[in-house]
Amino acid sequence: MCDSNQKIINLKCEVTDLVYNKFSTNDETLDPIIQNYLKWEKIQSNREHIIALVRRRDIVTLKKMLLNRLEIIGGVIKGDMIPGYNGMNDLVVIQTGQGLLKYLENVDKANLREFGIVIGYDARNNSKRYAELIATIFVVENYPVKMFCKEIITPFVSFTVTKYDCVAGIMISGGVCPKNVNGIKIFSSNGCQVTPLMESEIQKFILENLEPQQHCWDTEILEYADLALFSDPYEEILESYIKLVNNIIIKEYRVIASKSPIKFVFTALHGVAYDIFKQVVNNLCVKIEPVPTEIEPDPKFPLIKSPNPENPLVLNKAKNLAQKSKLRYVIGADPDGCRTIFSKLRIDNITWRTFDPNELGALFGWWVLDQYKKKKEKKVDLKNVYMIASCVSSKILRTMAEIEKFNFVETLPGFGWIANEAYDLKQEGKEVIFCFDDDYGYMFTDELLDRDGIIASVQIMTIVSFLNSQQQSIGDKLDEIYTQYGFHINIGSYFTAQSYEVIEKIFDEIRHHQQDNVQDKLEKSCNCAFGHYENPNQIIYPQSVGHGKFCIDYIRDVSVGYDNSQPDRKSTFAIQPDMQMITFLFINGINATLRMNPKEAKLRYCAELIVKKRSMSISNGRRLVSEVIHRIICDFINPTKNGLSLRKY
Structure with missing residues (x-):
C-alpha cells in the first residue's frame, strides 16, 4: 500500500514538474516532444528513463530516442524494445494501432466494420501484450478482431486475412532478429505485406494520431468483449492449413514420404514453429526427431545468439543430435516459421552440406513443376503458369522458364513485392505455382501469399523421400538440374x-x-x-x-x-x-x-x-x-x- 501511495506522489510531482517546465533541456525542438512523451507514456520505468536523461542533460541520447521515429519499412515496424519513439514499446504500439485504424477507416470503413482484422503474435517478450493493445484499440471502436489465443507462425496471419476476407492482418514478431528486437508486420486485405505506397499513407495517419486515447491501455476490455467482436480463429485456421499442405503435395509423393524409412531432425530455434509443424507432419505420417532443447518457444534464445537461417551455427545442436542418432538430414525453421534451412550429412559421416537459398530454389523449382505436370495428367499447357523470384536471387527459374516454356517474373527484393506480384497475376487468371527470395523464403501456393518455412520444410522432406525411393541423393539431383539448365x-x-x-x-x-x-x-x-x-x-x-x-x-x-x-x-x-x-x-x-x-x-x-x-x-x-x-x-x-x-x- 505504501509503495502504491509513493508512486502516486511521484507521479503528481512529475506532473507538477511538467507544468512548471522543470523537465527542460533548453532545446526548442526537443522540449515540446519531451513534454508530450511524459504526458502520454504510462509505463513508469520508461518515464523514469527519459526523466533521468533530461536531468543529466544527455541531449544526444534524447534526440536519438525521441526525434527519430520507427517507420514502416518493407511492411514492418521494427526496433529494439526500449523507451522512446525510436523503439518498440507500449506507447509506439498504441500510436501505430491508432494510425492503422484511421487509415483503414479511410480506405474501407464498411468492410472494416463487417470483416475486421486479424492479429497474431510470436513468443518474444511483450509480443502478446502488443497484440492485445492493438486489439483493444479496434474492439473499443466496435471493429471485429480475430486474435489467436496462442503463439503462431507468421504465415497464419496472411492465410487468415484471405480466408475470412479481413481488411488487414497484423503480426507481432521480431522474425530472425536478436532477442531484444520486436516488430509489427502489416498485411493488406489481399493477404500480402503492405506496399510502399500504403506504408507512407499509414505512416501519415500514425503521425496524425499520436496522442493515445484513454481506453487504449486497458486491455482487460478484451476479457468481456462479445464473441462477434473478439474471437480466436486458431482451430479453424490450423485445420484449413493442414488441408492446404496436403493439397500442395500430390498424393503419389505423400504416400512415398509416409512409407519412407528416412527420419529428419528438426529444430524450431526456440521459436513457435514446432507445435504446428508436428501436427502437419503427423498428418502426413513423416518421421521427425525434434531437438528437445530448441523446440519450446523461449524469448531469451538461450542456445542461439542469432536465430537467423543465414547463420550456419544455428544448426549445430541439430547436427549433433543427428550424428548421435545416426540420422543424415537436418531441417530448421526460423523463430516465426517464415523460412527454412536444410543440411545433409556427407558420405564421410563427418562434414555437412548446408544448401544455400538459391540451391533450394532450384530444387523447389524442379519439384513444383514436376508435380504440376503430374497433377494435370494430360498434355500440359504452361502458357498460363508463372514462377517468381526477386532480382537478387539466382536466375535459375528464368532459365527453367525459357526451356520449359512457362512464364517467369522478376521483382524487387523482399517478399512483399513477390507476394503482391503473385496476387496481381492471380487476379488476371494466371497460376503462380512457386516463388522465392534469396533469404530462404519460399512460397508454394497463391492461397497463402507469404513465405512459409513449414511448407518449405515439408517439401524438402518429400523431395528427399522421393529421391531415396529412386536411389538418388538430393545433391545428385541438384547437379542433374544444373547440368540440364546450366550451373x-x-x-x-x-x-x-x-x-x-x-x-x-x-x-x-x-x-x-x-x-x-x-x-x-x-x-x-x-x-x-x-x-x-x-x-x-x-x-x-x-x-x-x-x-x-x-x-x-x-x-x-x-x-x-x-x-x-x-x-x-x-x-x-x-x-x-x-x-x-x-x-x-x-x-x-x-x-x-x-x-x-x-x-x-x-x-x-x-x-x-x-x-x-x-x-x-x-x-x-x-x-x-x-x-x-x-x-x-x-x-x-x-x-x-x-x-x-x-x-x-
Whole structure:
C-alpha cells in the first residue's frame, strides 16, 4: 500500500514538474516532444528513463530516442524494445494501432466494420501484450478482431486475412532478429505485406494520431468483449492449413514420404514453429526427431545468439543430435516459421552440406513443376503458369522458364513485392505455382501469399523421400538440374557499416565515378562507357572494374529509375529512392548487384554466372565470379576506407 501511495506522489510531482517546465533541456525542438512523451507514456520505468536523461542533460541520447521515429519499412515496424519513439514499446504500439485504424477507416470503413482484422503474435517478450493493445484499440471502436489465443507462425496471419476476407492482418514478431528486437508486420486485405505506397499513407495517419486515447491501455476490455467482436480463429485456421499442405503435395509423393524409412531432425530455434509443424507432419505420417532443447518457444534464445537461417551455427545442436542418432538430414525453421534451412550429412559421416537459398530454389523449382505436370495428367499447357523470384536471387527459374516454356517474373527484393506480384497475376487468371527470395523464403501456393518455412520444410522432406525411393541423393539431383539448365554459380554476402549514411555515400560515389584512364582498353560495345546517363545531377556510372579488366555492359539503378538495357533507358521497376540498389551486367555474363535496404546499415552484394559445361569448367566459373566480386569490393566498396566489416558467418 505504501509503495502504491509513493508512486502516486511521484507521479503528481512529475506532473507538477511538467507544468512548471522543470523537465527542460533548453532545446526548442526537443522540449515540446519531451513534454508530450511524459504526458502520454504510462509505463513508469520508461518515464523514469527519459526523466533521468533530461536531468543529466544527455541531449544526444534524447534526440536519438525521441526525434527519430520507427517507420514502416518493407511492411514492418521494427526496433529494439526500449523507451522512446525510436523503439518498440507500449506507447509506439498504441500510436501505430491508432494510425492503422484511421487509415483503414479511410480506405474501407464498411468492410472494416463487417470483416475486421486479424492479429497474431510470436513468443518474444511483450509480443502478446502488443497484440492485445492493438486489439483493444479496434474492439473499443466496435471493429471485429480475430486474435489467436496462442503463439503462431507468421504465415497464419496472411492465410487468415484471405480466408475470412479481413481488411488487414497484423503480426507481432521480431522474425530472425536478436532477442531484444520486436516488430509489427502489416498485411493488406489481399493477404500480402503492405506496399510502399500504403506504408507512407499509414505512416501519415500514425503521425496524425499520436496522442493515445484513454481506453487504449486497458486491455482487460478484451476479457468481456462479445464473441462477434473478439474471437480466436486458431482451430479453424490450423485445420484449413493442414488441408492446404496436403493439397500442395500430390498424393503419389505423400504416400512415398509416409512409407519412407528416412527420419529428419528438426529444430524450431526456440521459436513457435514446432507445435504446428508436428501436427502437419503427423498428418502426413513423416518421421521427425525434434531437438528437445530448441523446440519450446523461449524469448531469451538461450542456445542461439542469432536465430537467423543465414547463420550456419544455428544448426549445430541439430547436427549433433543427428550424428548421435545416426540420422543424415537436418531441417530448421526460423523463430516465426517464415523460412527454412536444410543440411545433409556427407558420405564421410563427418562434414555437412548446408544448401544455400538459391540451391533450394532450384530444387523447389524442379519439384513444383514436376508435380504440376503430374497433377494435370494430360498434355500440359504452361502458357498460363508463372514462377517468381526477386532480382537478387539466382536466375535459375528464368532459365527453367525459357526451356520449359512457362512464364517467369522478376521483382524487387523482399517478399512483399513477390507476394503482391503473385496476387496481381492471380487476379488476371494466371497460376503462380512457386516463388522465392534469396533469404530462404519460399512460397508454394497463391492461397497463402507469404513465405512459409513449414511448407518449405515439408517439401524438402518429400523431395528427399522421393529421391531415396529412386536411389538418388538430393545433391545428385541438384547437379542433374544444373547440368540440364546450366550451373548457376552464385556468390553473395554483406558488409556492416557504422550507419546507413556511410553506405549511401558509397552509392553516391558509384554514381559519380572517377574512372581511371582506361578508355583505350574498353570496347565500343560497352554501353555504359560511351553513353552516360544524362541528367541534372551529372550521374556518370563506372565503365569497368579492375582497371579495365572487366567491362560493364549494362547498368540498372532502381534508386533513380535508370536501366540502359532498355530502349528508353528507364528501369522496368518502379523508382525506389529510399532503396539503394545498382545492378551491373558484365560483358563476360556476370550479373552483380550492390544494395542496401532503407535505413539499414548493411551493404549486400551478390553475383551470378551461368555456366554450361562445354563453355567453361565449374571451378573456372567460380574463380571468375570470385575475382569480379573482389574487384567490385576494391573499386566501389573499399571496406577499409569506409570502416566496413564483413559478415562474420
